[in-house]
Structure formats: structure tokens, C-alpha cells
Amino acid sequence: MTSEPDISRSLVIKDLSVEIDGREILKGFNLTVPKGEVHAIMGPNGTGKSTLAKVLAGHEDYTVTGGQVLMDGIDLLAMSVDERSRAGMFLAFQYPNEIPGVSNANFIRAARQARLPDGEEIDAVAFYKEMYAKMAELEMDKSFTGRSVNEGFSGGEKKRNEILQMMMLDPKYAVLDETDSGLDIDALKVVAQGVNSLRSKDRGFLVITHYQRLLSYIVPDIVHVMWDGRIVRSGGKDLALELEEKGYEWVKEELAA
Amino acid sequence: MPDTPSDDTVPDPMSLANARTEWLAAAALPTPDPQLPEWFRELQTRSWRDLVTLPDPKRTDENWRFATLKLSRMDALEPAVAPAESQIAEVLERSEFTPHAAARFVFLNGRPVLTDPGELTGRAGVICLPLREAILTQGELVRAHFMREGAPLGGAKFAALHGAADLDGIFLHVAEGTKVEGAVEIYHWATGENTAVFPHTLIVAEDQADIRVIEYFCSLNPHDATVAVALTDLAAERGGQIEYTALQNWNGHSRHVQINATRVGRDAKARGCFVNLGSRWTRTESLSRMTGTGADSRMLSVNLATGEQEFDQRTLQSHEAERTTSDLLYKNALYDKSRTIFSGLIRVDKGAHFTDAFQTCRNLLGSDEAEANSMPGLEINADEVKCSHGSTSGQISDDEIFYLRARGIPASDARKMITLGFLNQVIDHIEAEEVRDHVHRLVEEKFLNVVE
Numbered sequence: 001m002t003s004e005p006d007i008s009r010s011l012v013i014k015d016l017s018v019e020i021d022g023r024e025i026l027k028g029f030n031l032t033v034p035k036g037e038v039h040a041i042m043g044p045n046g047t048g049k050s051t052l053a054k055v056l057a058g059h060e061d062y063t064v065t066g067g068q069v070l071m072d073g074i075d076l077l078a079m080s081v082d083e084r085s086r087a088g089m090f091l092a093f094q095y096p097n098e099i100p101g102v103s104n105a106n107f108i109r110a111a112r113q114a115r116l117p118d119g120e121e122i123d124a125v126a127f128y129k130e131m132y133a134k135m136a137e138l139e140m141d142k143s144f145t146g147r148s149v150n151e152g153f154s155g156g157e158k159k160r161n162e163i164l165q166m167m168m169l170d171p172k173y174a175v176l177d178e179t180d181s182g183l184d185i186d187a188l189k190v191v192a193q194g195v196n197s198l199r200s201k202d203r204g205f206l207v208i209t210h211y212q213r214l215l216s217y218i219v220p221d222i223v224h225v226m227w228d229g230r231i232v233r234s235g236g237k238d239l240a241l242e243l244e245e246k247g248y249e250w251v252k253e254e255l256a257a
Numbered sequence: 258m259p260d261t262p263s264d265d266t267v268p269d270p271m272s273l274a275n276a277r278t279e280w281l282a283a284a285a286l287p288t289p290d291p292q293l294p295e296w297f298r299e300l301q302t303r304s305w306r307d308l309v310t311l312p313d314p315k316r317t318d319e320n321w322r323f324a325t326l327k328l329s330r331m332d333a334l335e336p337a338v339a340p341a342e343s344q345i346a347e348v349l350e351r352s353e354f355t356p357h358a359a360a361r362f363v364f365l366n367g368r369p370v371l372t373d374p375g376e377l378t379g380r381a382g383v384i385c386l387p388l389r390e391a392i393l394t395q396g397e398l399v400r401a402h403f404m405r406e407g408a409p410l411g412g413a414k415f416a417a418l419h420g421a422a423d424l425d426g427i428f429l430h431v432a433e434g435t436k437v438e439g440a441v442e443i444y445h446w447a448t449g450e451n452t453a454v455f456p457h458t459l460i461v462a463e464d465q466a467d468i469r470v471i472e473y474f475c476s477l478n479p480h481d482a483t484v485a486v487a488l489t490d491l492a493a494e495r496g497g498q499i500e501y502t503a504l505q506n507w508n509g510h511s512r513h514v515q516i517n518a519t520r521v522g523r524d525a526k527a528r529g530c531f532v533n534l535g536s537r538w539t540r541t542e543s544l545s546r547m548t549g550t551g552a553d554s555r556m557l558s559v560n561l562a563t564g565e566q567e568f569d570q571r572t573l574q575s576h577e578a579e580r581t582t583s584d585l586l587y588k589n590a591l592y593d594k595s596r597t598i599f600s601g602l603i604r605v606d607k608g609a610h611f612t613d614a615f616q617t618c619r620n621l622l623g624s625d626e627a628e629a630n631s632m633p634g635l636e637i638n639a640d641e642v643k644c645s646h647g648s649t650s651g652q653i654s655d656d657e658i659f660y661l662r663a664r665g666i667p668a669s670d671a672r673k674m675i676t677l678g679f680l681n682q683v684i685d686h687i688e689a690e691e692v693r694d695h696v697h698r699l700v701e702e703k704f705l706n707v708v709e
């Protein structure tokens with residue numbers, strides 16, 4: 001991690017400035033996540049963590065006013081929401097939407113189908129086999145395939161479903177936005193296991209969280225502290241523990257000093 | 258009820274000899290078929306009288322509020338001509354039956370061109386016949402249910418037109434304890450400019466009997482503007498069960514009127530689903546009468562309106578006995594400059610205590626120019642009732658689209674998936690699995706071909 005990251009195998013965010021409704025949220029944000037690494041972003045509420053996640057996914061409510069984002073050297077910001085996903089960007093939502101009347105299986109299948117060249121069809125048998133295997137890993141009942149996407153799911157079930165989608169879509173970079181919120185400890189372990197099973201030299205993770213708890217199960221390579229639209233401090237996994245112990249006020253005081 | 262003749266006397270056919278109606282090209286009383294029983298000929302004569310005396314739908318009639326009246330105007334309708342051999346061959350080829358259909362019927366221009374009672378052939382407890390034959394051989398059974406409820410929701414003149422016209426349709430009677438697997442599947446095809454057809458379906462299920470029926474309405478070609486005035490009489494007698502689905506898929510120039518009367522007796526269950534995909538203009542009127550304790554009626558409708566289509570739907574949930582249930586769910590997805598009208602009334606009679614009645618109409622607007630009108634209503638004259646009604650209109654949520662796009666699904670596909678999901682929630686209530694799958698497929702097909 002001391003050597004310069006290879007741009008062609010990294011997610012590079014450079015001087016990114018973003019506003020919504022005329023309010024600047026990200027203010028010259030810089031971060032590089034090389035493949036093979038797990039980076040955590042911690043910070044208090046309202047500091048721009050979720051904005052960063054949504055901007056990476058391409059949410060149209062946000063306006064990028066400066067900077068760039070390169071995914072393996074390719075301009076991510078030039079792509080539409082769905083193009084980014086197909087190119088390998090994945091966002092696990094903090095609040096996954098409910099899609100009434102669309103079965104979970106059809107939803108995931110459509111997402112997979114969208115990645116195939118025109119005229120090529122998914123092999124349904126293989127698809128279900130793969131999905132059931134991944135659901136078993138996440139301790140999800142098979143009945144979730146037939147149910148409407150996230151409709152009537154508990155908080156924990158929704159988060160597992162996000163991880164299931166991630167497993168099925170095999171992204172290059174995954175951004176996990178407050179995946180621990182609404183999870184009890186058992187669900188947290190299962191979700192973390194799912195994420196850990198996907199850790200590889202060919203995939204980068206950006207784990208956004210308010211609490212250190214998740215990082216005991218998904219152990220990051222680097223921890224960043226975000227404050228007022230920027231990263232103000234970076235360190236090893238111990239930084240998360242230090243933050244947990246001293247609280248975010250500590251960062252604020254250090255910044256003021 | 259306005260414009261519903263209360264006079265049950267039989268007029269002298271001679272007094273009508275010179276009567277005319279602009280609705281028909283052949284402006285004369287049809288010659289009564291002497292083979293048919295007297296009660297039926299009288300019904301035809303009364304219908305003819307009503308047809309020539311009732312006024313056209315008008316603006317001041319609450320039952321026609323919001324309707325585009327010019328679409329309801331009938332002008333010199335032509336009688337359906339006998340089809341050519343090649344046309345018969347074509348509709349037989351194009352009528353898609355599900356693999357486990359209990360019976361198969363195909364009508365073309367009102368003529369039965371396929372009568373295949375399939376596994377119902379000779380089955381004890383089941384009578385399944387073309388209507389004309391049923392009237393000849395099962396007179397009283399037919400008479401007890403045929404057009405008994407009138408048309409209280411505005412379509413009396415259309416019902417009169419239907420009653421005066423030549424017979425076309427199916428009679429299905431399922432006796433006590435008889436359960437029919439698979440669905441009875443009926444196709445109605447029509448062709449010929451300004452040609453009218455009058456399909457009639459009469460279904461009776463006795464105690465512990467169970468029957469499912471689907472009717473398809475299809476055009477032989479994409480250009481002939483045909484008119485169908487269809488009537489369905491469903492009688493779920495004490496303890497009986499009926500599931501009826503109508504799939505209207507006429508070409509975009511045609512017009513469709515369907516008047517449905519469902520009577521649900523003690524502990525009986527009825528489920529009716531109207532699916533509207535095609536036609537220029539469709540008017541459905543659906544009456545459910547819960548007449549026996551424990552009666553349960555499920556009223557469903559799925560409408561996918563595009564272009565300049567107008568789907569006009571009027572309903573009445575009439576609770577006439579204690580501890581009865583009705584549950585209505587109508588969904589409209591609208592695109593382009595299409596219009597929908599939903600007007601529904603829940604009426605709970607004095608004495609119909611412990612009624613549960615629900616009514617929901619949801620509109621999903623896919624265009625700024627589309628127009629959905631909803632007029633829910635309640636009229637409660639009993640105590641201890643549980644009633645709710647509601648209608649909503651809205652567009653697809655941007656957040657839902659974002660979620661699907663964030664998984665790589667292109668925006669137009671995402672919108673289609675969400676809208677299909679919205680409609681699927683009604684279709685999923687159809688119990689006959691193969692019918693449900695077929696409806697899913699046809700709705701999806703319209704999406705792929707017509708939307709965006």
C-alpha cells in the first residue's frame with residue numbers, strides 16, 4: 001500500500017465537489033481505492049458520506065461542480081446510472097426501495113440480463129442454482145425469490161438482499177452505504193460474511209459507516225475519517241477503534257487546533 | 258335507476274313494427290325465431306322496445322360522468338356476416354389455449370366455429386353448451402339467470418341492444434359438488450367494419466361446485482372497427498365458486514361494452530377480473546350482489562391504456578345479507594393521451610350487518626397528458642360494517658427507478674418493470690394458474706409492443 005496505486009486497477013476520486021439544491025456537500029473530496037483493498041469511511045451524520053455513495057452511483061439529484069472519478073481509468077461521471085452498474089460499480093443502499101409486484105428473482109435476473117449482449121438469454125436453471133447457493137450463504141429462505149423486491153422485508157432482510165444482489169452482480173467496486181444500520185448482531189455477522197466472501201484482489205470495497213461495530217467483522221485495510229465534505233484523516237484499522245473510543249468530537253478538536 | 262324501464266309487460270310486436278333506431282343499420286324488429294321458447298322471444302321483444310325508446314347516454318346522467326360520449330354513440334351497426342372458411346381456419350390457428358383447458362370454444366362473428374367441451378364431454382354434473390342450444394334444451398335453468406339484473410349502471414340501452422340481438426355465447430352449469438379442473442376457455446373474434454357482436458356468457462355454480470372461465474376478445478385484423486356488447490351473468494349459488502376473467506384485446510379502432518352481473522349466494526365465492534388491453538373505447542359495468550350470508554365477491558381489473566384509449570368502468574358492490582364481503586381492486590396504468598374513468602359504489606342494505614366491503618382504485622400515470630378519473634362512493638344503511646374506499650393517482654417514483662437502474666437495468670426497462678409490477682399485483686389474484694400466466698404474458702406483450 002505504500003507504492004503508487006495502479007490507476008487502471010483503482011477507483012480514483014479526485015477533487016470531487018458536489019452540491020444539492022445549491023448547497024455544497026462534497027468539497028474537493030479525494031480518495032483512491034485500489035482493487036484488492038477495503039476502505040472504510042467513517043464520520044458523523046451530515047458530513048457527506050451518503051452523498052458520496054449516491055454520486056458514485058449516479059443519482060441525478062446531485063450536481064457535480066468539479067473534479068473527476070475514474071474507475072479503472074474510465075470516466076465514471078460520464079456514464080448514466082445503469083451504465084455505471086454494468087461497468088462494475090455497485091451501491092448497497094442504506095434504504096433499499098420496495099418494488100411491489102416485481103419478484104426478487106425477476107429483478108436480479110433482469111439486472112443480469114442487462115449485462116448480456118443483445119440476443120443472448122440467461123440460462124434460467126443455472127441462474128436459480130447460483131442464486132439459491134448464494135441465498136444459502138446469506139441464510140435467506142428460498143421464498144425470497146418469489147416475493148416482491150424488499151416488500152415487507154425486515155431491515156435485516158433488506159440488507160441481506162442487497163448483499164445477495166452484490167454477489168449475483170459480481171461488481172469491480174462495491175460501495176456499502178451504512179449497511180450495518182438496522183441490523184442485529186446475528187444479521188450483521190451474516191452480512192459481513194457475505195461481504196468477506198467477495199473480498200478478492202480483483203475487487204475494491206468502500207464501506208461507509210457511522211459506527212465501528214461493522215468494521216470488527218469487515219476488517220478494513222484503511223480507515224478514513226470524513227468531515228464536512230472531505231477526508232480529514234486516514235489510518236489503519238485501529239483508527240476506527242480510536243474514533244469509537246474518543247468520539248467524533250476528538251476529530252473536531254484536532255481540526256480546530 | 259334512471260333510464261331503466263320498469264315496465265315488464267310484453268309489448269305487442271306489431272306496435273313496434275315501424276320503430277327505428279339509429280343504432281342499427283337494419284332498423285327493424287328481428288323476426289322472432291319460432292323454435293325458441295316464448296319467454297325468450299318476449300325478452301327479445303321487450304329488449305327491442307327498450308332499445309328504440311331509451312335515450313342515448315347523456316352528459317346529465319351521473320352514470321356517464323366524465324365519459325367521452327361520442328365514443329359511446331352507435332351508428333348504423335352492421336349485423337355480423339358469416340365468416341369465410343379461410344377466416345375460420347385463421348382464428349382456429351390464432352386462438353391460444355392453455356395446455357390444461359377444461360373446454361375450448363371459439364366464436365367468430367357470433368358463430369361458434371369450435372365447440373370442444375373437452376374433458377367436460379359427458380361429465381356428470383356439468384352442462385356446457387352454446388347458449389342457443391341451452392335455451393332449447395335447458396330452458397328453465399337458463400331462464401332463471403339470463404339477464405335478470407338489468408343494467409343499473411348506465412348501460413341499459415346497450416343491454417337492450419344485446420337482448421334484442423341474435424344469440425351468441427355459452428351456458429355453463431356446474432351441479433352440486435362438481436369441481437372442474439382447468440379453465441373453460443372461450444375466444445370471441447370479430448371482423449367487418451362497424452360490425453356488431455353480442456357475446457353472452459352465463460355461468461351457474463351450485464353448492465360446492467367450482468368453475469373457472471376465461472374469455473378472450475380479439476380482432477381478426479388490425480383495421481376493422483367492430484363493436485362488441487357482451488353480457489355476463491354469473492350466479493354462484495349457495496356454497497358455489499366461480500372465477501371469471503375477461504381479457505379484452507380488440508384492435509385499437511374497436512369498441513367494447515361489457516355488462517356483468519354477479520350474484521353471490523350464501524357462503525358462495527365469486528371472483529371476476531376484467532383485463533383491458535385493446536380497443537379504442539371500453540365500457541365495463543360490473544354489479545356484484547351479495548345475497549346470502551357469508552357471500553364473498555372479489556372484483557378485479559387490470560387496465561393498460563395507451564394512445565387515445567378510453568377505459569370507462571362503473572361498479573356496484575351491493576350487500577344485501579349479513580356477514581358478506583366484497584373486495585374491489587382496480588388498477589390503471591396510463592400512457593400517452595389515454596383516459597380512464599372509475600366510478601364505484603358500495604351499497605350496504607339495511608340489515609346487511611357485519612358487512613366487510615373494500616374498494617381500491619389505483620392509477621399510475623406514465624404521461625402528463627393521460628387522465629385518470631376516480632369517483633368512489635359509499636352508501637351504508639346498516640350497523641357494524643367495515644368499509645373502506647380509496648383511490649390514488651401518481652407517477653412512478655424516481656427513487657424506484659434509480660434503484661433498478663443502480664443494478665444496471667436501463668431506465669425504460671425499469672419503468673416497464675415497475676409498471677408491470679403494479680399491474681401484476683392484481684393479476685396475481687387470479688387463481689387459475691395457467692390463466693394467470695397467460696394474462697401476465699399478454700399484458701407484457703402489449704408493453705413490449707406499445708409502450709415507448
